[in-house]
Amino acid sequence: MKNYTHILFDIDDTIFDFPSAEKAALESVFQYLHLDLTPAIHQTYTAFNRKLWDQIDKGQLTRDQMQAMRFSTFFKKEFNLDIKDNNKLLQIYQNGMATSHIFNLHAKDTIEKLHQQGFHLAIISNGIYRVQKKRLTEGGVIEDFDHLFVSEKMGVMKPTKKFFAYIFQKTDYSPNNSIVIGDDLKADISGAKASHLDSIWYNRHHEMNISNIHPNFVIDDLAAIPSLLA
Numbered sequence: 001m002k003n004y005t006h007i008l009f010d011i012d013d014t015i016f017d018f019p020s021a022e023k024a025a026l027e028s029v030f031q032y033l034h035l036d037l038t039p040a041i042h043q044t045y046t047a048f049n050r051k052l053w054d055q056i057d058k059g060q061l062t063r064d065q066m067q068a069m070r071f072s073t074f075f076k077k078e079f080n081l082d083i084k085d086n087n088k089l090l091q092i093y094q095n096g097m098a099t100s101h102i103f104n105l106h107a108k109d110t111i112e113k114l115h116q117q118g119f120h121l122a123i124i125s126n127g128i129y130r131v132q133k134k135r136l137t138e139g140g141v142i143e144d145f146d147h148l149f150v151s152e153k154m155g156v157m158k159p160t161k162k163f164f165a166y167i168f169q170k171t172d173y174s175p176n177n178s179i180v181i182g183d184d185l186k187a188d189i190s191g192a193k194a195s196h197l198d199s200i201w202y203n204r205h206h207e208m209n210i211s212n213i214h215p216n217f218v219i220d221d222l223a224a225i226p227s228l229l230a
Contacts, residue, residue, distance in 0.1 A: 010182030025096030101139035106223035115144040122147040159191025
C-alpha cells in the first residue's frame, strides 16, 4: 500500500449529513412562502433535485442554470406558484445549508485524529464556497484542513480531470501521496480513478456497487480510516 500523507475529503454525505442539512434549508424556504413541507413534498423535491444534478453530471445543464430555475420550476409545478425572486429563495436555502453542520458518525473525531497524526487534509466539494466554509467553521474543524477546493470558486467540478489537475497544480497533493475519501461513486471515486488517485468509498448505507467503478478501499465507518492508512 502507498504511503499516503495527503487526504482529499468530500463534504456532503461524507463529513456532514446532507439529508438533514437539505431538509433544514428547504424548511426555511417553505416557511418564507408560508407553505408546509410535508414528507411527501420533501420526497418529491428530493427526486426533482436529483434529476437536475443528473443533468449537470451529463453536461446537459450548468450549475448556474440549475440554481436560476430550480425553485421557480418546482413551485410552479407542485403549487402553481409564480416565483418572482428565485434568487431570494436561493439565498434562504443556502443560508439554511450554511448553518447546518450535523456530522456523520465519527466524522469529527476522525478528522481531528488524522490531523493530529500529521496527515495533510483538504476538502473537495461541488458545493458553494461560503456555505461549505461556514459549515466547517461552525463545526469546529476548519483549522484541520490545509485547503478548501470548492468547484464554485475553481470553475470546474468533480469528477472532471480538470478539477483534480487544478489541485495538483496549486499544491503538493499528487497521485503519489494522496487518497480521496467520498460517498459518491461517480463524483468522488471515478473522479479519483480518472486522475490516477487512490480512493476510499464511504458506504455507510451498505449499497450494492453494480457499477464498473472500483475504489481501492470500502468502509462503512469513518473511524476505520486512521488505522487503515497508518
